[in-house]
Amino acid sequence: MTTIAISGERLSLDALRPVYRGPVKVELTQQALENVRRGHQVILDAIGRGDVVYGVNTGFGKLADRRISPGDLAELQRRSVLSHMVGVGDPLPDEIVRAILVVKLIGLARGHSGVRTEITEMLAALINADVLPVVPAQGSVGASGDLAPLAHLAGALIGEGRVRINGVTYTAAEGLAKAGITPVVLGPKEAVALLNGVQASTAIALRGLFGAEAVFNAGLAAGALTLEATAGRQVVLDDRIQQIRGHDGQIRVAGALRRLVEDSPVLGIEFEGRRLQDPYCLRCQPQVMGAALDLLAFAARTIEQEINAVSDNPLMFPDDGAVLSGGNFHGQPIAYAADIIAMAICEIGSISERRQAMLMDSSMSGLAPFLVENAGLNSGFIMAQVTSAALVAENRAKATPCSVDSIPTSAGQEDHVSMATHASLRLGPMVRNAAYIVAIELLCAAQGLDLRNEGRAAPANRPTYGLVRANADFLEDDRIMAGEMEAIAAEVLDGVFVDISGVPLGAVN
Known part of the structure; x- marks a missing residue:
């Protein structure tokens, strides 16, 4: 212990x-x-x-x-x-x-x-x-x-x-x-x-931050696998592109994705009909996920400050023998941190769902419609993507900022409040929703890679592919997928992809 x-x-x-x-x-x-x-x-x-x-x-x-x-x-x-x-x-x-x-x-x-x-x-x-x-x-x-x-x-x-x-x-x-x-x-x-x-809202927000870290890294792994499954253009990950914009999160995300798809047996091969430019859900992964990483890094710094803070009232200062009353108990820093965590979680799921939609569309992916042979008799992953869309919509509603709300209490003495606890409490359900969304993309991406080249992934993508296939077989014909989605979402929430994608928040300065 x-x-x-x-x-x-x-x-x-x-x-x-x-x-x-x-x-x-x-x-x-x-x-x-x-x-x-x-x-x-x-x-x-x-x-x-x-x-x-x-x-x-x-x-x-x-x-x-x-x-x-x-x-x-x-x-x-x-x-x-x-x-x-x-x-x-x-x-x-x-x-x-x-x-x-x-x-x-x-x-x-x-x-x-x-x-x-x-x-x-x-x-x-x-x-x-x-x-x-x-x-x-x-x-x-x-x-x-x-x-x-x-x-x-x-x-x-x-x-x-x-x-x-x-x-x-x-x-x-x-x-x-x-x-x-x-x-x-x-x-x-x-x-x-x-x-x-603000120890309650801080503890709740910290759990939400750790959950966001888990789904963020799973989202990176899923995006890398989808890049291979759709034969996307890895040039968008070139470090020179990231450096001239200069955002730390973008640079780190592109670096993680480059490592995941390095030596891919798919991405280095040109073929007739291959797109010159990919849709934004692939092309702008460094920019979108990098911005999310920057938000999570800011929130991590705020929450770390708060777990070490003295936030009651009045306060004792032994060196001066002074008793001072102030407002350290106000939860605004945590309310803001929780709100930006919510924004990041929402976008991690949103861009993941768009990659799923691309995988479903044979004109965009170059794969079988809805990722299944004999489409028509089989529906494939069509309804799995609908579940993702529902969860994205739910997270969008939950991402509405709480920190801009206030209602006076205590006969007007406490006339401006933070709603930090509300802001923090909604993170748990949002993390769970995002874990399901990314789990569905992982299932779709593994299926797409099987259809494209029998599941041969880049070396650093193989652990992701292997984890999916340990929980779900290739979809030959329609079957119940709910249990497989639950199993992979549980892996996401357990944080296994933090090691695979290699972007822990603790490494952010």
Whole structure:
């Protein structure tokens, strides 16, 4: 089992990949614990001086001007958690809740949140025992962070709400007892430190980014196989063309495609009727997929910054002994990142579907109509492409930006919100749709290559062809293809094509 050391220093996106695959262990270093102690001392000093500090001895949101008596400070923390546990809808998947816990712990370990070490140690205990709060997916507008989702997470720490252990749901009190973990009583500032922040939308967006990376690389592999199946012109991949435009993503995509089709037994042979110029779905792969890669690289940088950020309020600065209130909890950076991930996913599927349509059209592909002999009696891949078209249309609707929306809350105090959680949540279904679209192209491209030259692919394309044929035989006559599409889509989502196409997001500067 992977152990993630949390020290208050920066972690990479790759360090969080195991969190989405299954249970992990976390280790709080002495530096992290010292950071937390120093931040907590700032709160203790402020209370000792009688300072008025938001969320410590005041109400929340529009009620920030209401002073809370010293005897009610602990009760304020408890009630603030309970009042914010208003999430609705289906629970977030376990892997996302696990990621939220880890990202929240990373932020607290920076030492600017004012919590006690006991809070960070309990979060670590939940992660290490894989005791996962039940967090409803709906109810956050990404304003003061993800208040409702994080409240359900915080509720588990005090024995309220529900938790899941090994897929079984318990009341939080029962689940903590089963794991040998004692609920905590929250102290000053600790409720707001747990409730404020964009850890939920960040964890959801990161899963969407990893999924986009998987379908992006599968889309490259499918496009390379289609280039061979249709005897396309590989001159469009020449590095000189890419360099004089200068976009990093375009240069990298063209390089990956050149490698995949190098030494192709098809592409170097001229024949009568071969097109001088291919349609854009082939010719402009570097430009379209490269632009998508640039978007994903930007989103990756934003999300990596956010997983290492402190995004609650107010914030402690131990070096100065200062308590400062600001707006780090606003989710706009993640909302924008999620929106551009959605745009990239949409286009990966869109250009893939156009390549499928080209493969179907014998006048464009030079292959049998709908990629099957005896067309008429056989329908071949005609309906598979219809499924792709339906999924592309669905993703286009889902790609509508969420970040430009806002609705005031909290009696106008929170008058501009980010919708970051909405933006992030739709990425999962979009990734799945795109995986199906690319899986259908992979089936079509392998069939096309079989029809053109009995499946002899370029050396670097052979793993792609072999993977398809391990899940689906050549289509002689019509058969049910739904199961084959599911099997190949599962391979796409597992990320196997990241190694084949060789364009991991972690390699983008």
